[in-house]
Amino acid sequence: MRIDHCLILAAGFGTRMGAIGQKLPKVLWPVFEKSLLELQVAYARSLGIEKIYINLHYMGEQIEEYCKTKSAFEGVKFLWEKPEILDIGGAIHNLAAQPEVKYKGRLLVLNADQFFYVRKEDLSKILAPYEKSPGVLFTYWVNSSLGYNALDIDGKRI
Numbered sequence: 001m002r003i004d005h006c007l008i009l010a011a012g013f014g015t016r017m018g019a020i021g022q023k024l025p026k027v028l029w030p031v032f033e034k035s036l037l038e039l040q041v042a043y044a045r046s047l048g049i050e051k052i053y054i055n056l057h058y059m060g061e062q063i064e065e066y067c068k069t070k071s072a073f074e075g076v077k078f079l080w081e082k083p084e085i086l087d088i089g090g091a092i093h094n095l096a097a098q099p100e101v102k103y104k105g106r107l108l109v110l111n112a113d114q115f116f117y118v119r120k121e122d123l124s125k126i127l128a129p130y131e132k133s134p135g136v137l138f139t140y141w142v143n144s145s146l147g148y149n150a151l152d153i154d155g156k157r158i
Contacts, residue, residue, distance in 0.1 A: 001127045004051060004105030006044035007095050009088065010037060010112040011057035011081050025059040027112040028066055037063070037112050038072045047120050049108065050075070051100070055091045057081040 014021030027037040034042070037054070044052050056063055056078055067073040079094050086094055088109075096103045110116060118126070130136045 001124050001131060002106065003047060003049050003108045005095070005101060006047075006049045006052045006108045006110060007079075007091060008037065008040050008044070008052065008054045008110050008112050009091055010063060011055045011060070011085055011091065012113075013058045013085075025063050027063060029113075034072075035066070037067070038070060039115070040110050040112050041072055041076060043115075043117055044108065044110065047108070047123065052076045053079050053095055053098075054112070055079045055081055055086075055094065057085045 010025075010027040012026070014026040028035045031039060041052055041054075052075070054063075054067075054076060057080070060078075060080060064078055067076065067078075077098075079091070079098070081091065081094065092107070092109065095101055095107070127136060
């Protein structure tokens with residue numbers, strides 16, 4: 001299944017990160033040589049998505065300046081939530097208001113700080129039954145008492 005647009009949510013306040021979240025936006029935290037945000041952009045591109053958008057609010061100037069120094073963000077468009085944060089639904093409507101989108105095409109929404117690395121083949125298989133659906137909310141059960149999340153596809157933990 002072709003996905004036309006990817007919206008990466010990166011506007012949050014990072015309040016659970018404590019003092020460090022006041023100095024470095026969570027989406028810029030490094031994982032080896034890349035930021036969380038770079039990893040999400042790379043994932044979207046691995047799915048063949050060319051139109052990638054990142055919504056910004058809290059510490060957005062710092063995030064945008066960082067992205068300007070990295071070739072990984074070439075062609076990525078930034079959408080600002082101003083003056084107040086819009087929340088998830090608002091971020092989607094903000095994207096849909098863009099002239100090149102206008103609520104058309106298939107959209108993948110990713111949180112910048114939550115990894116959803118499903119291989120393109122597996123994602124196509126999962127979404128195939130919903131090809132004609134106007135929308136799909138893809139969720140999975142998580143035992144939050146374990147302290148981490150996992151994804152199972154066809155009984156195999158990924």
